[in-house]
Amino acid sequence: MKRYIALIAVLGLALAACATEGGGDGGGGSCEKEDLTLVQEGVLTIGTDEPSFPPWFDFDGGPETGTGFESAVAYAVAEELGFTPEEVEWVVVPFNNSFAPGEKDFDFDINQISITEEREEAVDFSDGYYNVNQALLGFTDSEIASATTIEDLKAYRLGAQVGTTSLDFITDEIQPETEPLVYDTNADAKAAFDAGQLDGLVLDLPTAFFVSAVEIEGSSVIAQFPASADDPEQFGMLFEEGNPLRDCVNEALANIDLDAIQQEWLSDVVDAPIIETG
């Protein structure tokens, strides 16, 4: 497969430069450490956003601590592939850049990225390592806290991060009367929520739990929205399109005890009121 990478600068005039590059080696079935296709020789390079938040990562120590669900999964996969923790290197990849098409400077990215059809046209995903529900965060003493149906939520000012399945959930499922507010990062969205500029914030459930328990006083998870059982929303590790490493990571994922890791880091994400969708 040949791939053209077009770099362009549009500045009144457009200058287009182009280069060609050989694609992945294809075939190469072996998952021995020496045979893996890596961005950096002998090192497993993993991407995630900065700052990274619990319960997925350790906020202060960063992803290299092994603390938090995604950090733990990443190191378990690395070990399965034959890398010591010292042979794992982390790079910063902003959420919305991660699933943009093109060459990647990481072997895989792990950053609560839901597997969607649109994204799969630009990048590749591993098998899902976590089934995620969207959740609504609100202030416990506010009106929105008494909502029990999707219908009840339409009247409120909701917000989410741009490019997320949370935003899609607001637009497609809740369809609020007031236009949702859209932020560059979850951190901005949380700031706006904390400032009272939003009635409710849509996040993935574990994040919503962490925010309500630790970050924003007086807030709670108003509801979680389970996806249909036959088509759950899943987080997957993200690869540059065509990266053969994916098959090896899938193999590793099948061999590690995801339930145990989940039990360790996401155990308190159990019961939030359920609002059925559709």
Added chain:
Amino acid sequence: MTEAEASRRSPGMSPGRARRLAFHRRQRRRSLLIGAASSIVVFGTVTLVVVNSSGWEQVRQSFFSWEDFQASFPDILSGFGRNVRIFLIAEVFILVVSLLLAVIRSSRSPVLTPLRLAATAYVDLIRGIPTIILLFLLGFGVPALRLQGVPNSQEFWAVTTLVISYSAYVAEVYRAGIDSVHASQTAAARSLGLSSAQSMRWVVLPQAVRRVIPPLLNDFVALQKDSALLALLGVQEAFRRAQIYVAGTFNFTAYLAAALLFLILTIPLARYTDYLIRRQRERVGGTSL
């Protein structure tokens, strides 16, 4: 226009002058033609090279897709209404606040010393802070205090941020205008019995403001573009609408659609500014400012 025509239109003109004028006109036409021809050759070549390069098809699909333009444009256009609203409101306040700042800084009265110091400190401080930091401080920070009576509307804080930030710049523009009015003007006004405030109001400012209209328009263009900062507070203005579209399609045409909307406003304004500058230069002519 021929020589004969020229002298017919301006009967008082000497034949020598008419000949000179006709010559200049011919010269001007000639350089226009040459300019047009060379532009066509240069831009034409660049276009050909770009369009025929092997990456062009991807570039065209990714940046200049007509379908994506059509699909994204209506949303972006309606979002752009918000940009227009906030930069128009902000501009009104900026012009007033910055004029006040400039007049205070240019005042000589000893009584006004504290005000003068405050105005100087304000300009120094605000000009040194990136607008985006101010926006986050005010737009998220202040409403988070949950003080009684403090608004938490995103538009309110975006406008406030732009007014605070741009006033510092625009005040300096006004001040340069005020400084450019020769001291003899004030002296003459004072000798006619005007107070110093009156001479500022009726003699200095009218001349100063007229001179700085081009740089004021220049700052207005910058302000229009910065109205996209509103997106950072969550509001779906033109840029954010484009971004939402791009996030779902990985097609960057929507960004160009948003850029186009800004250009439609800023380019005519830039041309008008050039025109004003040219006219001013012609009017002032050989006399020094």
